[in-house]
């Protein structure tokens with residue numbers, strides 16, 4: 474089986490006064506394309522650090538990060554930025570949409586920066602807005618969208634560059650229960666549809682059964698991912 478994302482024996486030390494804080498301690502994680510792994514664990518356990526290393530935003534102290542088979546830790550900063558641009562989509566907790574741009578324009582701006590043809594970017598943007606259920610809101614600005622709709626734009630924007638790896642940081646933190654479940658279901662759907670390897674940090678354990686696997690961080694150590702296929706879904710959560 475090929476893994477679009479692999480972290481092998483990854484260590485991340487942050488300087489902390491005279492010593493260091495071990496944010497990631499010999500972490501191993503392999504995420505096959507087309508699957509979504511939930512990342513759980515208490516505050517301060519290292520979840521955001523893991524996402525940042527997987528996103529090639531932070532270089533680990535030791536270990537290997539393979540993105541679509543390429544060792545990001547062996548690249549120059551410029552080369553790893555290019556790898557990130559081509560292969561990694563990131564969905565931050567807050568959508569951080571630009572207030573003056575429509576939903577479609579939020580998607581087009583990244584494509585413009587990547588030098589893509591405006592016409593191609595427009596049609597891909599519309600296709601993605603359709604997939605996330607926002608085709609009728611394509612020309613609305615952020616203040617005309619609900620929190621759930623803004624998060625959908627955020628997800629569509631992360632998919633614009635056709636990433637191989639999608640990293641999602643607590644996408645439901647600001648949403649009510651119904652919208653949270655819809656966003657997690659959407660993430661599973663796009664993971665399948667675009668055959669992307671997705672990692673989602675979440676505190677909402679009740680939605681984990683909707684995803685393919687779960688791994689738990691504790692004090693920088695990551696448990697081996699466990700398939701959710703046999704896990705009992707909590708009442709009210711349909712698989």
Ligand SMILES: Nc1ncnc2c1ncn2[C@@H]1O[C@H](COP(=O)(O)OP(=O)(O)OP(=O)(O)O)[C@@H](O)[C@H]1O
Pocket residue numbers: 487488489494495496514515516517518519520521522523690
């Ligand atoms: N830039 C930094 N410099 C120094 N220490 C840091 C830095 N970022 C995180 N840490 C430390 O690394 C450890 C892991 O933090 P991290 O933010 O990855 O955890 P987390 O599980 O994402 O927490 P939360 O759920 O609260 O976001 C913590 O001890 C934290 O204090």
